Amino acid sequence: xxxxxxxxxxxxxxxxxxxxxxxxxxxxxxxxxxxxxxxxxxxxxxxxxxxxxxxxxxxxxxxxxxxxxxxxxxxxxxxxxxxxxxxxxxxxxxxxxxxxxxxxxxxxxxxxxxxxxxxxxxxxxxxxxxxxxxxxxxxxxxxxxxxxxxxxxxxxxxxxxxxxxxxxxxxxxxxxxxxxxxxxxxxxxxxxxxxxxxxxxxxxxxxxxxxxxxxxxxxxxxxxxxxxxxxxxxxxxxxxxxxxxxxxxxxxxxxxxxxxxxxxxxxxxxxxxxxxxxxxxxxxxxxxxxxxxxxxxxxxxxxxxxxxxxxxxxxxxxxxxxxxxxxxxxxxxxxxxxxxxxxxxxxxxxxx
Ligand SMILES: Nc1ncnc2c1ncn2[C@@H]1O[C@H](COP(=O)(O)OP(=O)(O)OP(=O)(O)O)[C@@H](O)[C@H]1O
Ligand SMILES: [Mg+2]
Numbered sequence: 001x002x003x004x005x006x007x008x009x010x011x012x013x014x015x016x017x018x019x020x021x022x023x024x025x026x027x028x029x030x031x032x033x034x035x036x037x038x039x040x041x042x043x044x045x046x047x048x049x050x051x052x053x054x055x056x057x058x059x060x061x062x063x064x065x066x067x068x069x070x071x072x073x074x075x076x077x078x079x080x081x082x083x084x085x086x087x088x089x090x091x092x093x094x095x096x097x098x099x100x101x102x103x104x105x106x107x108x109x110x111x112x113x114x115x116x117x118x119x120x121x122x123x124x125x126x127x128x129x130x131x132x133x134x135x136x137x138x139x140x141x142x143x144x145x146x147x148x149x150x151x152x153x154x155x156x157x158x159x160x161x162x163x164x165x166x167x168x169x170x171x172x173x174x175x176x177x178x179x180x181x182x183x184x185x186x187x188x189x190x191x192x193x194x195x196x197x198x199x200x201x202x203x204x205x206x207x208x209x210x211x212x213x214x215x216x217x218x219x220x221x222x223x224x225x226x227x228x229x230x231x232x233x234x235x236x237x238x239x240x241x242x243x244x245x246x247x248x249x250x251x252x253x254x255x256x257x258x259x260x261x262x263x264x265x266x267x268x269x270x271x272x273x274x275x276x277x278x279x280x281x282x283x284x285x286x287x288x289x290x291x292x293x294x295x296x297x298x299x300x301x302x303x304x305x306x307x308x309x310x311x312x313x314x315x316x317x318x319x320x321x322x323x324x325x326x327x328x329x330x331x332x333x334x335x336x337x338x339x340x341x342x343x344x345x346x347x348x349x350x351x352x
């Protein structure tokens with residue numbers, strides 16, 4: 001080990017539109033050790049559905065989060081998602097990684113609905129194609145340059161050094177596989193945040209369906225705001241406070257019920273798409289995360305509507321946690337929202 005060798009540690013930073021999260025993990029022979037985890041609710045006008053709206057404000061909030069939890073590490077892994085990111089499995093003629101690096105933009109052109117000069121491309125060679133021995137399958141990732149630049153800019157403002165830019169749905173898969181054995185089952189991973197939902201269906205260790213949709217807990221706020229004419233922040237307070245008197249509780253329940261019905265319909269549509277492609281397979285399990293998974297009625301409804309076993313991810317399931325240094329009840333409360341952040345925290349600097 002070099003005395004002045006490059007540090008390979010980093011922290012995971014999930015920049016949610018409502019809650020930003022940071023996690024620090026140290027690998028060990030007995031399993032990952034959770035060193036730090038913290039969250040901060042941010043003002044709802046910093047990050048919108050289509051990206052970062054206030055870089056200075058967001059940079060300040062990220063600094064504040066790091067300070068609050070005594071995180072000094074500057075190397076970070078972040079992730080992006082939503083409509084500006086496209087992940088596709090494609091098939092190309094056999095070639096070396098270097099050759100593909102040279103030609104990936106030509107290959108990608110036909111699969112990407114954006115101008116190819118507007119996106120950053122990345123890929124991973126998955127292996128030989130099942131259908132043609134002269135071809136191989138490649139996982140293609142395209143993300144809008146504007147969005148990536150906005151993230152880099154904000155991290156710069158926060159004084160951080162971006163080491164890895166991951167994709168939300170990959171981070172979700174990463175943390176799920178760290179904590180649970182899929183055993184060849186089909187599992188649907190679904191993270192429902194404030195403004196977006198990431199879906200990733202695994203068949204064994206392979207991801208066979210990945211999609212982000214614009215659904216989230218913010219829809220509930222919008223409906224509350226429309227009914228009682230208030231700001232989104234006020235609506236958020238009303239929603240989270242069981243003793244509020246701004247809106248009749250029956251009305252609130254009705255709003256919540258209509259939104260979770262929406263979510264369930266959209267999720268069923270994705271599952272149906274999976275079943276039409278893999279008619280012989282059965283999704284044994286739906287694993288939920290994100291703030292939306294804290295809505296008990298939703299978990300119940302989804303279980304009934306999908307006839308699957310629906311559970312909530314505990315991203316810390318297999319982590320070693322020092323109960324004298326970390327607040328375990330806080331970890332338990334925030335766990336569902338921590339999945340993507342923890343998927344980022346377990347990445348290492350030299351990972352691809
Ligand atoms: N107990 C709860 N009941 C209902 N909703 C909740 C609860 N706890 C959190 N939420 C909602 O969850 C959302 C935050 O969840 P999460 O942290 O997953 O979102 P985010 O990562 O900030 O958003 P996104 O990923 O969409 O940008 C907020 O809209 C909040 O209102
Ligand atoms: Mg999120």
